[in-house]
Amino acid sequence: MTTTAPVVAQPAGAAHAARIEVFGPEIDRAEEILTPEALTFLNELHHRFAGQRHDRLADRQRRRYEIGNGRDPQFREDTRAIREDSEWRVAGPGPGLEDRRVEITGPTDPKMTINALNSGARVWLADQEDATSPTWRNVIGGQLSLYDAIRGQLSYTSPASGSAPEKHYEVTAERTPTIVMRPRGWHLVEKHIRFTDAQGQSGAASGSLVDFGLYAFHNAEQLIANGRGPYFYIAKLESSEEAKLWDEVFSFTEEYLGIGHGTIRATVLIETLPAAFEMEEILYAMKDHIAGLNAGRWDYIFSIIKNYRGRGARFVLPDRSEVTMTVPFMRAYTELLVQTCHKRGAHAIGGMSAFIPNRRDPEVTARAEEKVRADKHREANDGFDGTWVAHPDLIPVARAEFDAVLGDRPNQVDRQRDDVRVTAAELLDVRIGREITEAGVRDNVSVAIRYIEAWLRGLGAVAIDNLMEDAATAEISRSQIWQWIHQDQVTAEGTRITRDWVRRLVDETLAGFARFEGDRYDDAVSLFEDVALGDHFPTFLTVPAYSRYLVDA
Template sequence: MSIPVQTHCPPRLHIQGAIGPEYAHILTPEAVALVCELVERFAPQRGELLKQRVARQARIDGGDLPDFLPETAHIRESTWTIRGIPADLQDRRVEITGPVERKMVINALNANVKVFMADFEDSLAPAWNKVIEGQINLRDAVNGTIAYQSPEGKAYTLNPNPAVLICRVRGLHLPEKHVTFDGEPIPGGLFDFALYFQHNYQALLAKGSGPYFYIPKLQSHLEGRWWSEVFAWTEDKFGLPRGTIKATVLIETLPAVFEMDELLYQMKDHIVALNCGRWDYIFSYIKTLKNHPDRVLPDRQVVTMDKPFLNAYSRLLIKTCHQRGALAMGGMAAFIPAKDATANEQVFAKVKADKQREASNGHDGTWVAHPGLADTAMAVFNATIAAGASNQIGVLREQDAPITAADLLAPCEGERTEAGMRTNIRVALQYLEAWINGNGCVPIYGLMEDAATAEISRTSIWQWIRHGKRLSNDKVVTKTLFRQMLAEELEVVKTEVGAARWQAGRFTEAAALMEEITCADTLIDFLTLPGYERL
């Protein structure tokens, strides 16, 4: 049922999700009025930015390759820095990320980390109840009142000095279908931003922190400017000094890596860091270069950060950020601790090696997906960051040769194997099944999978089909071969999960969705878009 909300623009904004007594404390008249004003002012520009994405992609599909922008060379070549970094964001050597579920929020804030990124995006399937209860959980965390009792009776409460909280809002492409403006779903990111800001900015500022955000999936500096305008307008509306709202931007799309200076420049009042969102970046490399047969990636498992195109991306991000006074955050360790002692040793060795590479490159911090990995990552960065220092902004990488477009676009060596393809199918299948059931963060085969890793799995296969690539056993990847493997791997998953889980789940529906998006003649931009229709 569509429920008009009593604000200054009631005929235009409708909430179609249920509003119980507790939800009403989040969907207050003031909060909904802020949503309404932001959507009215900024949603049209967002629509234009999405059209620009389509136009740029069409040029790349037609044969162009991404490159640095000649019209903004003056920004890259001039001397300037960002406005500054608040004290509680100066030291971010280890961050943990995860969805905004109540127990997760408590455990993450209590972990041996500096920052918790509370996620409304890739690790959250945005069912209405998850989105609103996530806002309730963050409000309670900011106020220090959050608590949780498990069904087994275990109590969870906040430690005295929890990690700094940063809220990741949804990307520009994602709608919030339960709220409409003039009959159209509103931008999910504006909804997330407005509710978190409205309910928490005063308490955050009172304790010496602030309204901090992670911004995902940007593809151009113009999109960054749009977000900075959203922040500036909000600061003015609430009488706050310019730069009160701070943001970290994920560089997780191939187009954005060519505009990092420009992003920092356009957002310099509000931005404090860029982050190597490595999994989405690999997905974006596939998606952006999907029509280029010489840029097809091998098995996901061998596309690691030591590959030339990814190493260049990491080093350029560090050099660019530090030149401008911003932090350069490393990527996610998606591993989760194993129960088997030998397997666990291998997990920790891989995590340690990955974090040592990031720290020695000059990153100021890194991400982990599980509290059990925090100590390992922290030890690496503690050993690398100079005693008494909070970060590595002084590492300017001046010895590096200039990183070129060719470096960032370099083809990646490695095999495409039947085992890798089958693993991709099982991972994507299980993730999709969890997602359409409302769970966006899933442990699968020893990794904490979110939307980004599932995206790599399904777009790799789409691209192999598109270009008729051969596997190492000489089989040509076709839609027929994929459908055959999908049916076979569906049976494997059925055996792995057991009869009870299978009966309770939606695996057949997930398989149908995977076939739809993998066999489509036109690559579906994000699996979360057709997935959201089924949520």
């Protein structure tokens, strides 16, 4: 059974025939989120900004083509005046964002929402993007979880399973983290909502505008009343023009909702190679609304592979485990980010180490804590103002490293990194001097298939081999396989990496899995072979996966 709710909105001063229609299956309480008023607001967002979104996506395609044909990214000459003007500063943190020393990330289902709010972190990245599989149930259910949490009315009881009894969850923390919601990136669509423009052209709605619009419409006023604000993490940006588009969305939303200009605050993830060359321009484009930048390490590695996958063997990276934050090109990227942020009064937020503890295995936990401690020690001493963790047990570990540097200060934005001199060549020098191993190839195959299988069942953040995997790490795994095949690479053991060999590894890997009723391994293998072994390289594996498997007819 489906719901269809066409809405016709009238923009100020001019009539138009644009409309929004909802075709998603019925979900309990969905009518509380998909109200006529909220859908009218979504319609306005799409009417005003959908065309610009398509233009920006076309710009991305052109840029990828240029890089693939030998034109390396450079710091832009046409925006030099912005970089050389030492006077301008960004808005900085809003209420509740002054101290961000430890942020926890995670999806927005009720259980994970409650765990995040009870975690003791300063900030919760409420993730509707890479940590969420965008099933219609997750898209609307996540909005409901946030709606209830912001109003202090969220609770959840997990059903009994096997020998495990049902368990009740509720928010008990005296101080809950400031919520920063991450909508989907510009490239993703929401096919359960269709937008028809004034010329009668119809297509799937923007996932970005749907996620942002529903959250802002329902919660901005309540968040302000709570002493916080409508705050957002913005993912996958590739240019200052894309940042400018978001800034226009924010300004229009503030006017539409009757809240003050600059009330919305954004933190932009620098997780694509083109964006690393435009950090100051991105800050400038959003200067009335931006609080900081985040070093999105895993997507950044994926972006480098994606953009340079066809540029020859010198751009081939070794085993994923060897691409650490201390290799030169990653050091250059993070040091430039800290310097840029502090130069403009913005927070620099560190990334997520993938290691997670295992409460049933003290040895695994000790190793995870050691790895995370070293990672956060480096970030705090490099000048970052805060960092991410993916598990509540890692909050004390990360907090101790930042406490040692910050003390009672909420941040270290006043610490200028005038010693940093990062060149374009340093950002692009991906030579690491390590090898590709058979174990590394097998790990990529196993991780990608297991993650995709879970994603198809509606899980976006998955613990695999004591690492927290999300869409970004799965992208690295499949894109490395693709690049190694197309660049005719040979493992350290002497095995040539070919499609046929990888297919044999897929069969061996699948044979080793414990199958269960309702698993999606067959679909996962089919998708993996399309995105890792095909002639064509899909820009994101989630795009064909979503269209093929997650859209309800």
